[in-house]
Amino acid sequence: MGVTAEAVTCPAAALAVHREINRTATPYPRDSNVVERFEFWAQRRPDATAAVQGERALSYRELNRFANGLARELHDDGVGAGTPVAVCVARSPEMLVALLGVLKCGGTYVPVDPQWPDERLRAVLVDSDCARVLSDRPGALAERLEGGACRVLEITERTLVPVNANPTCPVGPESIACINFTSGSTGRAKGVPILHRGIVRLVHGASYGPLDENSRVLQVTPVTFDIATWEIWAALLNGGTSVMYPAEFVQLSHLDRVIKAGGVNILLLTTALFNSVVDEAPEALETVATITSGGEAHSHRHMTKAVQTYGPGRVVNLYGPTECTCIATHFPVDEPPRPDMPLPIGRPIQNTRLYVLADDARRLCGPGETGEICLAGDGLAVGYLGRPDLTEAAFVHRRIDGERERLYRTGDLGRLLPGGDVVFEGRRDDQVKINSFRIELGEITHHLNSHPLVKQSCVAVRDNQGDKSLVAFVVPTGPDASPARFREHLTTKLPRYMVPAQIHLCERFPLTPNGKIDHRALLTAHVSPATSGECIR
Structure with a gap:
């Protein structure tokens, strides 16, 4: 101190x-780590279903034994207390085995996305000091990392080896369980180390909804997104079941089937996905007892329709940054929000x-x-x-x-x-939320300004009745510049969700009376529902 x-x-x-x-x-197992809480349920409910994905299911006993086997393999490879291990595995039971296997030998898992550009992927691996990455597509990933210091280890259903004995986990509640990377204004993503205690606190004695051995929790978010921390451990640290969406991209008709077939009774949807479901497939959530949503500000229209459709006591608005382990506040939405004020984010959780x-x-x-x-x-x-x-x-x-x-x-x-x-x-x-992803506008302008044909750039947010998108404006250095060239440049530097939906070329930027770029004037001049400018999707 x-x-x-x-x-x-x-x-x-x-x-x-x-x-x-x-x-x-609220009392909770504050002095336990994630591994101890999972193993508690593996011993208490060994035959209960820990994870289900389509026709495939793993019991707590099976998941625990496979994670033990991976932990032994990692330990023999030199992974110990505090060792960072990247995890690049598609949503599947193998992904859960990877996370648990890393934690069981005291390591720290670092979720990475195979769709990230090579530069970002390598930067995250370097910043987190990862010498190993677990992957279900080892060949393709090894090619991308050729020449780097990070080795690719295969983890697939074929490579899993069950081991009965739980290894001794050499870390405590104040050790780092995972590192999530978020957008950074300097052009480089920021790593946020999350403690075991933070995760245990997140899912025990929850004030935002019931979590226990009867919980069947939807897992639909990419593991690199902090909401996945809640989705995964809310089930596995309470003796419940993780119901895993089987594909990379969400289709609402398929989501409806997964929720109903899996008996999902609690879930956390990003604001963007929540809005899409409420608009296009509200029946998908009709059997879900607790519907929580967060990631960015909610629109009154969608929340009003949700409350009218599902009734009081079922919809909860959540708020929380990665730096507070995903969720910080909750607000039960039991009646349509007042039109004259924003929807509250409520009060702090447990x-x-x-x-x-x-x-x-x-x-x-x-x-x-x-x-x-x-x-x-x-x-x-x-x-x-x-x-x-x-x-x-x-x-x-x-x-x-x-x-x-x-x-x-x-x-x-x-x-x-x-x-x-x-x-x-x-x-x-200038931090914004677009489709529930946290984005520093400065990171996008940093990479735009690094292009030799860019003299000046800025990025703004277009809000079309709650549908937000990124728009970039560029003052080019010469006639060879084009939105397509800048798009190609950005896609080699940034994840897809950070590439602006539109890029407009300008002779100069309008300024406010105090000399700053007038973003409102730029949007008014170049962007409208009828805009036919170059779209980048």
């Missing part, structure tokens, strides 16, 4: 409401605390006052991997109401309602 904790000014009215919403302490702070995180805000949302509790990450500058800026120590708190400054703005619920009110920087 060597870091000085500055005292926060706490006006009486502000302190009273913060005390009320932060009464979230063993999580929330403060709305002003004056550079030095004063508590009272009801009605806008400030920065800051989070505390057992879900906080340790910081940013290899980035002490970013860690020091985002993770701060404060003394609030006589107690020392380590806070994560989210950069999100919010205000407390008189009853204690929090309303999200945007960002204080």
